[in-house]
Amino acid sequence: MLLFIVRSAWIFAGMNPLVLSEGNFHIVVSDGELSPIKLAVKTLQRDFKSVMGFCPSIVSIPTGREAGITELIIVNESTADSNVNKSELRPLDGFESHRLYTDASAKRIYLIGKDMRGTIYAIYTFSEKFLNVPPLWFFSSWKPQKKEQIEIPCNLDYFYKSPQVRYRAWFPNDTELFTPWRQRTVQNNEAWLETMLRLKLNTVEMEQTVTYSDYKLEESVSLLHKYGLILSSTHHTACNNNLVAWKEYWRKVRGITPPKLLLSDEKSLREFWQYSIETVCRCEQENLWTIAFRGIGDQPYWAAFEDAPIGEKERAEVINRMLRTQLEMIKERTGNPNPFVRVTFYDELSDLLAKGYLKPPVGDNILWTFVAARRDHYPNDDIVSFDTATRVKLGYYMNFQFTSTGAHLAAAEGPWKMEFNFRYVNSRRPLALSVVNAGNLREFVMELSANASMMWDMTAYDTDEFLYDFCVQYFGENHAEEVMQLYRDYYHAYWEQKNAEFPGLERQFIFHDLRYARVFKQIGERFEHFSPNPLKDIVRERVPGRSFRIEGSNQVDSLLSGMERTFGKFDKVAQRCTELMPRLLEQYRCFFRDNLSAPCHYMAALSHSLYHFLWAYKYIERRTEHLNLSIEYLEKAQEMLYSTQHGVFTDWYVGDSLHGKFNIPAKLKQLYKLRDRYGKTEM
Template identity: 85%
Template sequence: MSAGIDFLVLSKGNFRMVVSDGELSPIKLAVETLQRDFKSVMGFCPPIVSTSTDGEKELIELIIINESIVDSSMNKSELRPLDGFESHRLYAETSSRRIYLTGKDMRGTIYAIYTFSEKFLDVPPLWFFSSWEPQKKKQIEVPCNLDYFYKSPQVRYRAWFPNDTELFTPWRQLTVQNNEVWLETMLRLKLNTVEMEQTITYPDYKLEESVSLLRKYGLILSSTHHTACNNNLVTWKEYWYKVHGIAPPKLLLSDEKSLCEFWQYSIETVCRCEQENLWTIAFRGIGDQPYWAAFEDAPVSEEERAEVINRMLHIQLAMIKEKTGNPNPFVRVTFYDELSDLLAKGYLKPPVGNNILWTFVAARRDHYPYDDIVTFDTATQINLGYYMNLQFTSTGAHLAAAEGPWKMEFNFRYANSRCPLALSVVNAGNLREFVMELAANASMMWDMATYDTDRFLYDFCVCYFGKEHAEEVMQLYRDYYYAYWEQKSADFPGLERQFIFHDLRYARVFKQIGEGFECFSSNPLKDIIRERVPGRSFRIEGNNQVDSLLSGMERTFDRFDKVAQRCAQLMPQLPEQYRCFFLDNLSAPCHYMAALSHSLYHFLRAYKYTEKRTKNLDLSIEYLEKAQEALYSTQHGVFTDWYAGDKLHGKFNIPAKLKLLHKLRDKYCEKQM
């Protein structure tokens, strides 16, 4: 014990947790989770009771209070002041032998509960994803002068968007814990919103079953850029068949009445289900496409197209206000793809207001502030949202993190400099590979004023790898991210690593060149289908793609090799409880990217040089197998089947790339015989 500081000492049988019978179910769930944490760390479950008893002074009580519904029987004289929404406080009252975990509202109370677990039981927010092993304790010392006070977060809505989840989805289906633990993790990180695709079902005004998990944990629902009022025109035909029993009318701008009826059902469904919801207004086509691809009477000029969107957004907003009875609801509109272009040109004029969140999106393929937010008029009376991909479907990071927390910080600081942020969305569909970056984003969105990536990363490394090696691991993280090939010089002022060659770009090079391997071209790579900006798919500088790639891979595999070697040297020096997460989150990705870069290098040499083609294909196969081995080394425990989805229809699909390489090698072996 520190001199001059007294403690309330928690040990088996001398304390209990108090939560009112009338408390909200997500808070009760968090209390049960805290009970589980005590079991993991101290070996027993403390009792949970519904009322405090002043007569039993020998017992210490952990009092859980949601200030928004304080029980009338509660002694309010010991309550200390809180801030606004989601603020929370942990403090001790020695005279009554009580430790208070209080919140301004439901989520503030949940955050207080998990903060106690982190601070005193040493259960880290990423306990599940870090394969955390509890350090056993016989007693917990809580200082009598304890008073941790957390003001309201700066960013009101702090969201994850699990998208492109070919690994995550089949893994979630294996167990109940797999299916739900990510939501607990979000709350431990003090996030509050999950972004989803359409969630409306027919014909009985219900939301998708997946939304029930958000209600269970006390999280907010929001919707993607093409999901108006929680629905999408993908379900247009289903709505008319199932709700009205009639053939669906054609999608026509002139039939505004049918569109409004479709949206009205969606708004009514959300309201009936009493789901806490951040509304999205949008007007796009069927799925992720411009509306003029779906409506035959759509105008041709950009100005006229934008005017249609303007009208539809205002109609949806008016309908939401009328149905909710709220004249000023929080509503977002997201500027993605064609909407981003129309806004940058001044044609798109979305609704404005204090609770209207104009949500800008980091540029596609590579992630930096796009033209629309750069040219945004900061005098506009709105709040801002910002969306950034940490994982990306087509050309970005997928099986290994690449963007990094420094680039994340730059993006969100730039957005906040244009107008105060009220919404943050990060897309990291499979989650596991990106948990460090996701944790950095969560920390920044709570308090942007004090957040600093270097300080965050040091604290992260202390938490998950121990103080002795924290600075060394921190440097390894930095060197890992900076090992990626920068295939194009940055052109956004002040932004480092604006353009980098993510692993899905590697996958596309293998596929495109493999399909035309017989006919050499110095510029064989083509933009992906429907690429709206020429050259954006790969962004390789120079007039010879193959030579640029060869040079780039030679530089980058050398950098990754060196970081991977340092990881291997450090691994046995780490205490055993830290090694698993070190492998999963840093060492294995280093080895994966090193081997992948070697493999692509030899594949390109086989493509360009015929005299050693078979040898280079053999080397390409050998290194790609090493890349796969590095990834698969992280399949353990609850993550044993993590890469099952990549073997089927994965965005990268290493087995398919190996099959391609083997086919080419066998073909050229036969020719040489």
């Protein structure tokens, strides 16, 4: 929550604002301050350089008002070594709260935080409010508007209370674009972490991070420590480790042949977990513990343990016992009787919980983390049936993208759907953890920004208000309402292949681009044998029909009708984007193209392409003509995406052509072969 306090006018009667210009101010930060705060101060220096053309000096001790120089004083209340009298500072709230205020008579501007991250947030808030550096400066290809001086009101007092949601996380998953791009430069590798802090997020979710045999965490965790972010783990990663590493532990740490995975050998399981817990503690990485009991990788434990029971109730009782064991081990090693610990109800755990068999630990700092339904993203049965009297806090995990059937190369869920999901969960019990899975990140930065805003202050958050402010910041006030409407119409252009079932939720079921990809692949592999219902569920689909969720008795006809409706909608929004582009100021056009216009054109062309592909599949006459049109539109879809490759994002789509979840080049190759085959038969 932001409280903007205007001090009594009589105190400042006749006083001018504090003016910052080259040579008349410096930044004050204690030598004993934590390294993530010092890194943020260096970043603030860089922001000044971008906007004003110079780097202000950094000193460790205030010079005093007699020096006649204005001072930006950075204070972390939790640091023992301080350069100011903390008793004289204005009050703060709880964890991560922060404040920006002026003491005009002393020519001081205070950027203070309750703790390390609160202080970092204060620094980046100053940069956003007064240097106009937006949180998404990197992802929006922001160009600074040069300033010779900056005026700070003499009665400035921005006060941000503690966030409502304690842990606010990103989970970059399925990153075939993001990973190779990150490897190119140091900036690419780290900029997203700075972006998280500018958005006031605090946690990164990762897969297993424990290594062997020297009690070390993966090198990637060092970046979280560098930036001051919290580490958390996925739903199948118990105590920061996974049974994928079972054999490696016994060989590298113990130097023995790995024992078999057996429920009856709980002693070996405890030893495996003990090493993982010890590793996290020795590394002193701030960590949100995960307790879990699943199999090798992302599978139920009964797929890996030969002595696993068969009945659901008995299977749940094993999980209950293992979760309690891990929790007690964490308490014992950390010496904390009430640590923050999460358990995530994914897939089979969600089912067992909904049936009342799974009984995870409870407590004031236990976070029961629910997961949006598979394939489509809405509150699942387990949170709907959750007993609100249970003494736990809640977490919620939602995909903006999805590995198998979701949005991937273009955003699809939208911030309104995000708000509905998180508000529903928070209505059941207070929310303490938010995790959003956004894969390659770049495609979803608007939705991610909305989530970050909501998780700080759910009471005040409203998606329409957020989106208007977002459009003002990134596209200018003159066209903010117009861009806002384009965003809304873009999301509503997606085909809703099944009517909503969850009360009050719009767009519960939509046809994401990875569903398009699966239709191309499955039908393309059996193109010569027409069937009105050619689509099959993905391997190991646990709910029949969930992979596509196409209503009607004829999949092909439903798809043809759906594509015709949806490409008409996307065409109209894409045309409006084209018309608006030249009316935007030059500084806003790049991000408008990258985040809205290009994805809209991509989805329009992709829908046309699939429509003509299905026409060629169903009808023999003019088959080659329609395959040619399918190719033409898919090439256009690719062209629209590739138009966003520029500057630091050059070659962004290299990963899609190598091992991408969509892999447009592979789909085009498939279409070329079909066109060549049927073109010859029609000659």
